[in-house]
Amino acid sequence: MTATRGLEGVVATTSSVSSIIDDTLTYVGYNIDDLAVHASFEEVIYLLWHLKLPTKQQLAEVKQQLAENAKIPQAVIEHFKSYDIDSVHPMAALRTAVSLLGLFDEEADVMNPDANYRKMIRLQAQIPTIVTTFARVRKGLDPITPRTDLTMAANFLYTLTGEEPSEIAEEAFNKALVLHADHELNASTFTARVCVATLSDVYSGVTAAIGALKGPLHGGANEAVMKMLTEIGEVENAESYIGEKLSNKEKIMGFGHRVYRNGDPRAKHLKEMSEKLSKLTGESKWYEMSAKVEEIVTSEKPLPPNVDFYSASVYHSLGIDHDLFTPIFAVSRVSGWLAHIREQYENNRLIRPRADYTGPDMQVYVPLEQRGK
Numbered sequence: 001m002t003a004t005r006g007l008e009g010v011v012a013t014t015s016s017v018s019s020i021i022d023d024t025l026t027y028v029g030y031n032i033d034d035l036a037v038h039a040s041f042e043e044v045i046y047l048l049w050h051l052k053l054p055t056k057q058q059l060a061e062v063k064q065q066l067a068e069n070a071k072i073p074q075a076v077i078e079h080f081k082s083y084d085i086d087s088v089h090p091m092a093a094l095r096t097a098v099s100l101l102g103l104f105d106e107e108a109d110v111m112n113p114d115a116n117y118r119k120m121i122r123l124q125a126q127i128p129t130i131v132t133t134f135a136r137v138r139k140g141l142d143p144i145t146p147r148t149d150l151t152m153a154a155n156f157l158y159t160l161t162g163e164e165p166s167e168i169a170e171e172a173f174n175k176a177l178v179l180h181a182d183h184e185l186n187a188s189t190f191t192a193r194v195c196v197a198t199l200s201d202v203y204s205g206v207t208a209a210i211g212a213l214k215g216p217l218h219g220g221a222n223e224a225v226m227k228m229l230t231e232i233g234e235v236e237n238a239e240s241y242i243g244e245k246l247s248n249k250e251k252i253m254g255f256g257h258r259v260y261r262n263g264d265p266r267a268k269h270l271k272e273m274s275e276k277l278s279k280l281t282g283e284s285k286w287y288e289m290s291a292k293v294e295e296i297v298t299s300e301k302p303l304p305p306n307v308d309f310y311s312a313s314v315y316h317s318l319g320i321d322h323d324l325f326t327p328i329f330a331v332s333r334v335s336g337w338l339a340h341i342r343e344q345y346e347n348n349r350l351i352r353p354r355a356d357y358t359g360p361d362m363q364v365y366v367p368l369e370q371r372g373k
């Protein structure tokens with residue numbers, strides 16, 4: 001048995017949800033470039049869960065179901081007030097809150113497809129509310145109940161800030177949600193599938209996935225990109241900052257990808273949005289600095305930007321706190337996790353690979369009292 005480090009190139013499942021072939025990303029066969037320009041996030045949710053685009057009526061129904069289920073239990077809000085909220089990363093809070101949600105769901109362990117679908121709606125609807133409620137509670141502000149007449153993109157920004165977003169802010173946020181929704185067998189989706197393949201419940205699968213998304217080699221990279229841009233500070237510092245990192249063999253956050261070789265097709269849409277928004281806010285330096293970093297990195301190494309790189313300046317321009325960037329990734333990606341969880345249940349087999357043992361062999365047991373200090 002020989003191990004493939006990081007399972008690179010290993011095909012671990014079949015899936016009809018999304019594909020990456022020759023650097024082209026599709027959701028159920030629809031090119032991400034079309035979806036980014038034309039689709040609402042709600043349409044994408046329906047597409048990923050039903051493997052077809054909704055009719056007008058189906059879209060209206062799913063929107064209504066999501067809107068009606070967006071309120072979170074008061075106990076989750078009280079829970080946010082029960083610890084030192086300023087010392088907690090919102091991804092850790094989200095991971096725990098989603099697990100907690102499961103305790104208030106009478107159907108948490110009911111495993112039939114209809115009950116699972118109702119849980120999918122509840123999780124998709126409530127995760128955005130958890131994120132914005134956490135963000136407000138830690139600022140000493142009252143949580144805002146989501147409105148039933150707003151899109152999911154608008155509702156997120158509304159429940160975060162208390163103000164209805166501008167058209168351009170809603171458009172940018174919707175596009176970000178569409179672009180992050182699913183991505184074949186990425187680390188967090190794989191985690192979700194491994195978890196539910198034991199026939200564990202949907203809440204366990206999503207909680208596990210949030211834990212995997214949190215890391216800076218995956219979803220956590222968008223916050224790390226913003227940290228880097230903040231450290232660079234001004235466009236003219238980019239050259240020396242990046243040069244030093246590269247010569248120290250340090251990773252540049254937001255660059256590189258396990259699957260894409262010629263670039264992440266999502267990045268150009270976020271780059272365009274980043275430029276548009278940073279001009280609009282009069283703070284063009286974040287876009288300019290990002291573009292400069294891209295120019296420097298790509299001239300040194302064959303490492304194009306990934307989805308996390310320009311999403312950082314997009315969210316910053318929308319006035320969002322930097323540590324909420326990865327939770328926003330989860331707000332979108334939960335749609336993909338749930339689609340994969342559903343697919344896993346439909347054709348389940350336990351996921352249990354092998355390890356190539358490299359530890360010591362033929363050891364002789366020494367009694368405790370003979371082992372020295």
Ligand SMILES: CC(=O)SCCNC(=O)CCNC(=O)[C@H](O)C(C)(C)COP(=O)(O)OP(=O)(O)OC[C@H]1O[C@@H](n2cnc3c(N)ncnc32)[C@H](O)[C@@H]1OP(=O)(O)O
Nearest residue numbers: 216217218219221250251252253254255256257258306308
């Ligand atoms: C939504 C997402 O999850 S997108 C990815 C988000 N993560 C990041 O942006 C973090 C930065 N990027 C990375 O760490 C990597 O490119 C990953 C994790 C995305 C992909 O990793 P892998 O396919 O395992 O590549 P691996 O880490 O083995 O790197 C291969 C080589 O490229 C280099 N490399 C890869 N990414 C980078 C980077 N961002 N900056 C500098 N060098 C890099 C590595 O140092 C390594 O060089 P070596 O062969 O000389 O040792």
Ligand SMILES: O=C([O-])CC(=O)C(=O)O
Nearest residue numbers: 182183185186187258307
């Ligand atoms: O697919 C991956 O490895 C990471 C990624 O880009 C994503 O999850 O969107």
